[in-house]
Amino acid sequence: MTEGTGIGASVRRTEDNRFLTGKGRYTDDINRPGQAYACFLRSPHAHAKINGIDTGAAKNAPGVIAVLTGADVAADELGGIPCGFSPTGTQEPQNAPPRPALVQDKACFVGDLVAMVIADDLNQAKDAAELIQVDYQELPANVDPAKATDPSTPRIHEAAENNLCAEWGLGDKEATDQAFAQAHHVTTLDLINNRQIPNAMEPRCSIGEYDASDDSYTLYTTTQNPHITRLLLAAFVMQISEHKLRVVSPDVGGGFGSKIPHYPEEALVTWAAKKVGRPVKWTADRSESFLSDTHGRDHVTRAELALAENGKFLALRVHTTASLGAYLSTFGAMSTTYLYAPVLSGQYIIPTIHCGVTIVFTNTAPIDAERGAGRPEATYLLERLVENTAREMGIDRIEIRRRNLIPADAFPYQTPVVLAYDSGNYAPILDEA
């Protein structure tokens, strides 16, 4: 290994200096003078109408500074939590239901935000939250993406008939169907890529602060992308000039995609800081992380591979039903469309590919990018198909891959799904493995 700091040298990380000595500065390690503590009341029901919220007892509980609900959010005309991505290539523009920071009329997943209690002390806030009376009228709920568009499945949002967000497709359907019609062998696989919870070791945490002297806000928050949070929170939710909001992302204890989105809790502590005249700090419990951090995946897929007699791939046809949960998160359908289908060619020559995705809503936590965001889902299904093909056709599983790898002299290689690969030499890597 090279000495010093030139190419090939082993270099120490600068952040280890503080991480290994207990001097890391994660958001919960930050305390602002005079801060108050927030606790959220979340829906225990996956799907329920809210006929009323009685906060009287909670407001009078010891140490309580404020108890805020969707009515307060609406009265202050806060914008809804936005989705920043709308895919092209859909039959119709996507259905994007509104997402208020605190719900008013109905709860759409277990964990949906119903009320916010702010108190001098966290335990006081938690005790007060237990005194809030919510008149829920439970509705039937659906957590299965495959059932989302059935006529008998309860409709979650006015804006989304049959719980459909969008129908999307990529590739040449006609050429693909033709290739399947002429194939010697077709491998068919029904796959579920189950919903995952990223569960970073550091629970989510946000601190909102307001400076009356210049009408500006500071949000300390554990986020993977403070600039995106700043843009969305200032422009869409608070509706203030961007320079009036500073977003500080200190050390972050893991994210894996779950700390990409702009969350309602971030907006709420920022907004509440001005309302109560004190910094407002919120830290998630681990159970809140499970409930309300964005989840990943949640695909139900039928995948088919068409082959010639000699084991060469002719075509790939995929249909996925992908849930985005109860509401669109910041990057919404990105993981189920343009981060998914374009990698379906893998390292193989597949002359024609078509991928259709039915994007739906279910009564589950919103889904967004998670550790690979669409690309693991595609890779998984492709390699499962190749494995099964090898078994079905009686061809060695390594040999069948070797026969179909894009050869070194074929680069740059244009796949049938938008992406062009600039370079590659796969066979030696297969040999080495």
Next chain:
Amino acid sequence: MEKGQALPKGVTAAVLRINGEDHPVVFPTHHTLLEVLREECALTGTKHGCELGECGACAVLVDGEAVLSCLQLAAAVNGRAIDTIEGLQQDNDLHPLQTAFADFGAAQCGYCTPGILMVARALLERNPNPTEDEIYEALSGNLCRCTGYNNIVKAILAAAGQMGG
């Protein structure tokens, strides 16, 4: 408060001995050691990961043994020797575990690291020459979502070697 006046009900006063130093603190009696460390003592190196004793991020040493501070009442460890991540280094000298963690890339986001370092310290103090299996066993109460554990175990083995185990 006048001399000799009793504390309000539900409040404890104590002098906690942490990393060899006395910390006089007053705290609600029902607060955990994790809360008192992070709040009254402003020692935020020890982390909250789950409040349930499932993840190990809150591990500290009490009289040399690894303890989950999120499940430990602070009032109950009054008079015991408490060691946290902040005391692992001696003045400006890093502990061999800390050097090894840097050398082997054993930390990524760093959030599980203080808990793991404390458990590793307790292990090496009672078993200076652990096998890989014994290290995995000792760490079985610590979750890491970033590293996959391999570099952590390599680092602990290397530190053991350094310490003459």
